[in-house]
Structures are given as structure tokens and as C-alpha cells.
Amino acid sequence: MHGDSRRRLDLPDFRGREIEAAGPIAERIAPVWIPAPVIGAEANAEPGHGLAPLEASSQSALAQQDALIESGFKNVVCMTLYNEPLELLRTSLSALLVSIDAQRTSAPGMAARSCIVIIADGRDRAHAEILRFFRHAGLIDTGRSFSALGETVHLSRQRINNIMASLGVDGELTGEVSFAICIKNQNRGKLHSHALFFQWICPALVPDLVYQLDAGTVVEAGAVSKLVAYMADEPDVAAAASRILTPTPGGGASTLSVWQYMDFVMQKAVTWPTEVASGYLSVIPGQFCVFRWSAVSAPSSEAGGERPLDAYLRGLNAVAPLERVMFLAEDRVFGNEIVLARDKSWRIGYCPEAEATTDACDTFGELLRQRRRWQNSALAVRLWLWGHVPAYLSRRDKGVFDKARFSASMAWQGLLTASEVMSPAFVVLLLLAAAGGLIHSKNAAEAAVVGGMVVATGGLAWLTVANRTSRWQFWLSVARDAAATLSVVSLLGLALYSNPFNQAALLIAPVILMALVIAASMPGQRWAAPRHLPLYLLTDRLISFALYGYALANVHNVTWGTKGLTDDAGDHAGEKRRMRRLRNIVAGSIVAVDAGLIAIGLNRPGVFIKSESSVIEAFTLLFLVVAGVAAATWAASALRSLPTLGRALFALFPRNRGREAPAARPVAIIGATRPV
Incomplete structure (x- = not known):
């Protein structure tokens, strides 16, 4: 939901090398942050500024974790803002904090260090209440910072309870989370915000998994943990979509609300499972999705080969009419570049267990404008992709199975x-x-x-x-x-x-x-x-x-x-x-x-x-053909899950409990019931 930008930008090339800088970032912004070099980094704060007031024991605990943070983050979540009100940010951010904190109990052995990146696209466009929240919570102007693409990125580490209190949300959460806040000087488009995030902020944070989350989307408490587990179980998946629906209509829901809800239901029940079975999920929804950083940032082995990320960000300089329409839904373009990447047969996955609720359009005029972007960009992406089918089928780095799967999709x-x-x-x-x-x-x-x-x-x-x-x-x-x-x-x-x-x-x-x-x-x-x-x-x-x-x-x-x-x-x-x-x-x-x-x-x-x-x-x-293929896909998926279910039942009811090692049964149960 961002203003579009048509200015050409020459982005730096980060393929396969570190960024040159005057010195390591750790020397300028404290050991809480990764010692990766960043261009134009600035130190503008005294030690301790930008952190929520902590007791001495809490400060000591955070200091002990500094060394762990230097090795990178498990989760880095990007939220982009334009003119959304504080209420949308409050609902999305508070739910995200709950989901991040839930990893401590749902997956205690899992590395769960997380950073939330919020980029506001234009100081004059951002809602005044959101800017006041940033200042009141100590997320900007009082902490450490560095410069990127002419913008200032504010860094801080916060207790989740303090942020929830600043949002006016009750909750007893004891975890910590890091923040990177950037309020751009002027509106330069959503893709420019993604360039700032992927090309500058992520190389500094060195994440394992990178998420996109729209303001107005509310993730359920276990969503982050489920996506982390899904990506761990599927090493050939470069990106995964979650199950996103609009709010469930009540008894007095409008026709517009019912249609949008059912349209999302049909997509998640019919279209997406079938696309995944065919080997190509056509969209990685920016409302809530996850990327494997090593997949999107890995350069091709060819001389001058582009990363999927580089090809995706070419939309900043898109001048061809068809490309400009394509980048109205940049999430579709990103998926294309991942599937077409050389040297690796990446897949786009779908994790229906990770649920989220997104806001629906309130008026038919909003729905017209939203679907105009979605439908036109989907058609443009398909036309562009079909034009690349002959070249894909002639590539030597793709096997027969990859080509057959791509042809079916x-x-x-x-x-x-x-x-x-x-x-x-x-x-x-x-x-x-x-x-x-x-x-x-x-x-x-x-x-x-x-x-x-x-x-x-x-x-x-x-x-x-x-x-x-x-x-x-x-x-x-x-x-x-x-x-x-x-x-x-x-x-x-x-x-x-x-x-x-x-x-x-x-x-x-x-x-x-x-x-x-x-x-x-x-x-x-x-x-x-x-x-x-x-x-x-x-x-x-x-x-x-x-x-x-x-x-x-x-x-x-x-x-x-x-x-x-x-x-x-x-x-x-x-x-x-x-x-x-x-x-x-x-x-x-x-x-x-x-x-x-x-x-x-x-x-x-x-x-x-x-x-x-x-x-x-x-x-x-x-319609019957589409429905039949979807039903067959679901049935095949259900049949594939039967062996897993059988192993789980066998682990719960072994024949001879006396001969089983005491620690073996819990491990077997966890391994058998892990989401796939």
C-alpha cells in the first residue's frame, strides 16, 4: 500500500563480497549489532541510549547475550509503512511480538533471536501518531544509527513488555527483541524500501530467515515458530507463504466482506495447494511470508550472474511497459526469480499451519483499485514467464525433473x-x-x-x-x-x-x-x-x-x-x-x-x-476441472501424511515399553509430529 516511484536508482553491487567501509559497524554501534561493515555508518549516541529502562540484572542478562547477537539473527521481519494509522501498526506489531516471544516456549531449543525492521516511506506521509510512538518507545533519535541510501537507520534493543506498554497493549512477555527503524525523508516507493532492507540492512544483520509483514496483518501466536520449523524441515524451499485470510464474516457481514473472505478461502483451499503440487507457487504474499536469506542472496556461479535479489530489484529501474505492470505485485516477481535461479532447484512452499489475518477492503472502490493491481500484475507476470519457457527448457543447469515440473506449472x-x-x-x-x-x-x-x-x-x-x-x-x-x-x-x-x-x-x-x-x-x-x-x-x-x-x-x-x-x-x-x-x-x-x-x-x-x-x-x-485437480492434490497430500501419522501412533503405543530407552520416546514423538 505504498506510493509508486519512477525515479531510476543505481544500486550498489553486493554479490559475493562485503561492503567497503571506514570501519566495522561494531566499533560504531556497540556489540549488540553484527560486526559487518556498512557504508557511511554513523555513531550518534551515548552508550545505553535508546534502550528501555532495565534493572541491573536485566542489563546484565542482555550484556551476556550480546556475543550471541553478533553471530546473526534467526528472524528479521520487515514492515513497510506509508500512511497507515497507528491502530493498524498496533494490531500487527503487538501480534508479531507475541508470536516472536512464543518461540521461547514452543521451541525452546531453537535459536530465536529476532529483529523487527520498520521502514516508513516518507516523513511527510507517515502518520503523526506513529512517529510519536517511535519517539516515546525510544526507537528513534535516542539510539545508535547508520546511514544507507541517504537514509538513517536507528538501531536499538528493547524488552517486549516495554514496547507492548508503549502500544497500549496488555501482556506479560519477558523476551527481548531488536529494532531497526528508518523514516525515509521522502516517499520513494515500496520497492525502494525493499532495496533499503534487502541490500543494506540485511547484510548488516546477517539473518537466517527474512520475513515480510504488512501493517494490518495479524499473525497468530504460533505463526513464526511454525514457519521456522517448516523451513528447517524443507531445506530446498527458498520462500514460503503462510495461510492468510480476511476476518471471518459474522452474521451481519457485508456482501463485500463475505466475497473477499471466500475469495481468499478458495485461493488457499484450491489454487495454492495445486500450484505447490505443480512445483510453482505463483505468489509469495507480502502480507506475511518468509524467505531463506542464503537462497535469495546467493550469487550465481556464472560470471556476472545475478542473485534472485538483484533481478527482483531491477524493478526500481523498470522502463518497459510490461515490467512496470509486473512490479505492481513485486512478490510475484520475487517468486519467479527464485524459481529461475541458476545452480539450485529452489521451491516456493506453502505452510498452511502458519495462519494470519489481513485487513479487507472497506469499500468497493478500494477493492477495485486493489484487484486492478493484483490482476494486471498477475497477467503480466504470466506473459513474461511464458516468454522464458523455451530458454528454461534449454538450460543445462536444470534436470529433466525440474523441466517437467516447470512445464506442468x-x-x-x-x-x-x-x-x-x-x-x-x-x-x-x-x-x-x-x-x-x-x-x-x-x-x-x-x-x-x-x-x-x-x-x-x-x-x-x-x-x-x-x-x-x-x-x-x-x-x-x-x-x-x-x-x-x-x-x-x-x-x-x-x-x-x-x-x-x-x-x-x-x-x-x-x-x-x-x-x-x-x-x-x-x-x-x-x-x-x-x-x-x-x-x-x-x-x-x-x-x-x-x-x-x-x-x-x-x-x-x-x-x-x-x-x-x-x-x-x-x-x-x-x-x-x-x-x-x-x-x-x-x-x-x-x-x-x-x-x-x-x-x-x-x-x-x-x-x-x-x-x-x-x-x-x-x-x-x-471450474470442475480446477476443483478436481485441487481435490486430487489434497488427497495425495493426505495419503503422503499417513506414514507420518502411523509413526506417531506407533511411538505413542510401543509394543514393549520395558525395552525402550526412557529418552527415546519423546524424541520419536517430536520427530514424527513435526509439521511438513
């Missing part, structure tokens, strides 16, 4: 893209076929009842599209959900009654399959998600149609305009003309495809429309 991405591109045409044909089926129905009474319930659902969904404080909101939402459930049940019953069994089965199978997949793969959401599934099924195509149309009409728009942000990058007229030309090519091609499909469906009924329900059949067929 590209085929799956093609299937998803085809469903997106053809969706507008199918929506139009679906509405025409549904209207014709109701008008010319053999049983007018049945058609009137079903049509009336569908119309009622649409009207109630429109009345409750946004959250309102009206006393009628709750009851209108309840009536909407009831009408949606009755509509779906009636449509399924009508399909069974009015069509041959094979046609009816094709209509019903996707709904049942989706409910089963969600129930099996989404623990904790097994009641909420199926409950809202009928409303999602009835409204998804129409909402997606509006979002997709808006995205296509604004392919040329490369601003980060989600929550009131504006384009202040000062683009030249020539660049804007090039972006509009790209918009005309991409949007024009997709509109032409959909117009052709609609024309074929209307003029040649034998192709799409053999009966009133055949358009619905054609529309659900592609």
Missing part, C-alpha cells in the same frame, strides 16, 4: 489464465441462458419460484454490499444468506429434476466438490466457509466481472492506489503513451476473444447452447 497457469480470459463471455452467455430457461421453462411455477429467490438474493446482496451501522443490517444479511442457500438448493434440485442425470451431475459436482475440499483443507473454517459458499457462488462471477473489466480498462495505470494513494511520480507524456498502447493491446485482445466467444455462442447454438442448461454446463466444466 506453466500448463496450470495457462488453465487459470484461460478461465480468467473467457470468464466475461461465459458470464454473458450464462445470464442469457438462465433468462431464457426461466422465460421458456416447462413449469412456469417452478421457474417463478427459483427466479424469485435468485432475484431476492441479488437485491439483498446489493442492499448489504457495504458495512453499515443501520439496525437493519444484521437482519438483511441473515435474509440474504438464507435466500442464497435456498436459491442454490433449489437450482440444484431443479437441475436434477429437469435434466438427464449426466448433465445434472456436471452441474452439481463442482458445488459438492468445493464444499468437500474446503472442509478437508481449511481447519477452523469448516463452518464459516461452507455457510457463505452459496452467496459466493451466486455473486462471484458478477463481482469478478466488474473487477476484471475495471482492471483491463486500467492496465496502463501503475500506481499503488488502494487506500487513497495517488500517482505523484511525475511520469512523462511519452511514458504514459506507451502504457496506454500496452493497455490497448492487452485489453483489446481479451475483449476480442470474449466478443468472439459470445458471437459463437449466440449465432451457433450447436457449439455452446444445445439446451437451456448447456451454457451452464460449459461454464462449470472448467
Whole structure:
């Protein structure tokens, strides 16, 4: 949620070498920090400044840990801010501190030294209350610091209890955490903040795992520990996504909230597991994810070879129109560079046990701007990636298995893209076929009842599209959900009654399959998600149609305009003309495809429309294929977990307890039940 930047930057090259400097950082910022050299480091504080007041015993304990901190951090978490209010930072930071502190009890033998890096993108854009919090907590202006990219990075070590108290959050947490705070002098874009973090701060902190966390995302208490365990168990995983959902809708939730929640549920239950099985997770969500520092910072063995990190940060100087659209979702680009990296077959993983809740868009306008960035960048990344398929298949550093896996993942991405591109045409044909089926129905009474319930659902969904404080909101939402459930049940019953069994089965199978997949793969959401599934099924195509149309009409728009942000990058007229030309090519091609499909469906009924329900059949067929692949993926994953479950049960109930060593059983249990 950051302002976009178009200024060109020449970044320093850190591949395979240390940064030159006047002296080691440890000589200037105390032994709490790693003795790695940093350009332009400054000492601007007296010893002890910037630390929360501690008792003598606590100071002694911290001093004893200084030597350990010099060897590096286990976790370094990056949070970037633009104009978010303090409340968003409070909820995210307090939950993160709880999750970091939980490592002491959940994994006592695990190295858990952590540092939280917060970068505010522009002093004049940062919320005044956040700046006051930084000062009150002693995170800036009173501690040690060093310079990077012309900005000042403030370093300090704090007790978690003190930070929680400064945030106004109750809690009895006894751990410590380090902070690196940077308030940039002016807004220079989110990617510039990532360059500051990855190219300057991380080499100084020497982390093992690097996280990204959005302000507004709340991680559950065990999320950090679970990601640490997951990365330890999967040494070939370079980055991993967590399971991120919007808040679970309550009884009076708006249609907008329900749709966003279900859209995230469908992604986590269907799309992501299938992508992981195909070998390529198309997005590493910046809302909450983890990277293995050794993977993203390792240089290629080729002369002049780039690290994945270097290729990712080329977006700062991106001038090609397609690249500018790609970097609207820089997390997708980062994943591409990791998968395409030479000399190592890295994977992108998914750890559904690590859960987080992110904030949803409050208005339809915000949702339009958010999905415009997401959808356009996803399409641009796929186009760019398909252009690299021939070169990938001819590479000598990739084996047959890597190439087969990459080809399968590209085929799956093609299937998803085809469903997106053809969706507008199918929506139009679906509405025409549904209207014709109701008008010319053999049983007018049945058609009137079903049509009336569908119309009622649409009207109630429109009345409750946004959250309102009206006393009628709750009851209108309840009536909407009831009408949606009755509509779906009636449509399924009508399909069974009015069509041959094979046609009816094709209509019903996707709904049942989706409910089963969600129930099996989404623990904790097994009641909420199926409950809202009928409303999602009835409204998804129409909402997606509006979002997709808006995205296509604004392919040329490369601003980060989600929550009131504006384009202040000062683009030249020539660049804007090039972006509009790209918009005309991409949007024009997709509109032409959909117009052709609609024309074929209307003029040649034998192709799409053999009966009133055949358009619905054609529309659900592609969805059924996607759902079927997802179900097969989940089933295969469940079967692979059976041996682990068997070993765990065997360890719990050994045949001969007398012959077993006393310490062997706990080790066996832990090893058998570790998340995979």
C-alpha cells in the first residue's frame, strides 16, 4: 500500500563480497549489532541510549547475550509503512511480538533471536501518531544509527513488555527483541524500501530467515515458530507463504466482506495447494511470508550472474511497459526469480499451519483499485514467464525433473489464465441462458419460484454490499444468506429434476466438490466457509466481472492506489503513451476473444447452447476441472501424511515399553509430529 516511484536508482553491487567501509559497524554501534561493515555508518549516541529502562540484572542478562547477537539473527521481519494509522501498526506489531516471544516456549531449543525492521516511506506521509510512538518507545533519535541510501537507520534493543506498554497493549512477555527503524525523508516507493532492507540492512544483520509483514496483518501466536520449523524441515524451499485470510464474516457481514473472505478461502483451499503440487507457487504474499536469506542472496556461479535479489530489484529501474505492470505485485516477481535461479532447484512452499489475518477492503472502490493491481500484475507476470519457457527448457543447469515440473506449472497457469480470459463471455452467455430457461421453462411455477429467490438474493446482496451501522443490517444479511442457500438448493434440485442425470451431475459436482475440499483443507473454517459458499457462488462471477473489466480498462495505470494513494511520480507524456498502447493491446485482445466467444455462442447454438442448461454446463466444466485437480492434490497430500501419522501412533503405543530407552520416546514423538 505504498506510493509508486519512477525515479531510476543505481544500486550498489553486493554479490559475493562485503561492503567497503571506514570501519566495522561494531566499533560504531556497540556489540549488540553484527560486526559487518556498512557504508557511511554513523555513531550518534551515548552508550545505553535508546534502550528501555532495565534493572541491573536485566542489563546484565542482555550484556551476556550480546556475543550471541553478533553471530546473526534467526528472524528479521520487515514492515513497510506509508500512511497507515497507528491502530493498524498496533494490531500487527503487538501480534508479531507475541508470536516472536512464543518461540521461547514452543521451541525452546531453537535459536530465536529476532529483529523487527520498520521502514516508513516518507516523513511527510507517515502518520503523526506513529512517529510519536517511535519517539516515546525510544526507537528513534535516542539510539545508535547508520546511514544507507541517504537514509538513517536507528538501531536499538528493547524488552517486549516495554514496547507492548508503549502500544497500549496488555501482556506479560519477558523476551527481548531488536529494532531497526528508518523514516525515509521522502516517499520513494515500496520497492525502494525493499532495496533499503534487502541490500543494506540485511547484510548488516546477517539473518537466517527474512520475513515480510504488512501493517494490518495479524499473525497468530504460533505463526513464526511454525514457519521456522517448516523451513528447517524443507531445506530446498527458498520462500514460503503462510495461510492468510480476511476476518471471518459474522452474521451481519457485508456482501463485500463475505466475497473477499471466500475469495481468499478458495485461493488457499484450491489454487495454492495445486500450484505447490505443480512445483510453482505463483505468489509469495507480502502480507506475511518468509524467505531463506542464503537462497535469495546467493550469487550465481556464472560470471556476472545475478542473485534472485538483484533481478527482483531491477524493478526500481523498470522502463518497459510490461515490467512496470509486473512490479505492481513485486512478490510475484520475487517468486519467479527464485524459481529461475541458476545452480539450485529452489521451491516456493506453502505452510498452511502458519495462519494470519489481513485487513479487507472497506469499500468497493478500494477493492477495485486493489484487484486492478493484483490482476494486471498477475497477467503480466504470466506473459513474461511464458516468454522464458523455451530458454528454461534449454538450460543445462536444470534436470529433466525440474523441466517437467516447470512445464506442468506453466500448463496450470495457462488453465487459470484461460478461465480468467473467457470468464466475461461465459458470464454473458450464462445470464442469457438462465433468462431464457426461466422465460421458456416447462413449469412456469417452478421457474417463478427459483427466479424469485435468485432475484431476492441479488437485491439483498446489493442492499448489504457495504458495512453499515443501520439496525437493519444484521437482519438483511441473515435474509440474504438464507435466500442464497435456498436459491442454490433449489437450482440444484431443479437441475436434477429437469435434466438427464449426466448433465445434472456436471452441474452439481463442482458445488459438492468445493464444499468437500474446503472442509478437508481449511481447519477452523469448516463452518464459516461452507455457510457463505452459496452467496459466493451466486455473486462471484458478477463481482469478478466488474473487477476484471475495471482492471483491463486500467492496465496502463501503475500506481499503488488502494487506500487513497495517488500517482505523484511525475511520469512523462511519452511514458504514459506507451502504457496506454500496452493497455490497448492487452485489453483489446481479451475483449476480442470474449466478443468472439459470445458471437459463437449466440449465432451457433450447436457449439455452446444445445439446451437451456448447456451454457451452464460449459461454464462449470472448467471450474470442475480446477476443483478436481485441487481435490486430487489434497488427497495425495493426505495419503503422503499417513506414514507420518502411523509413526506417531506407533511411538505413542510401543509394543514393549520395558525395552525402550526412557529418552527415546519423546524424541520419536517430536520427530514424527513435526509439521511438513
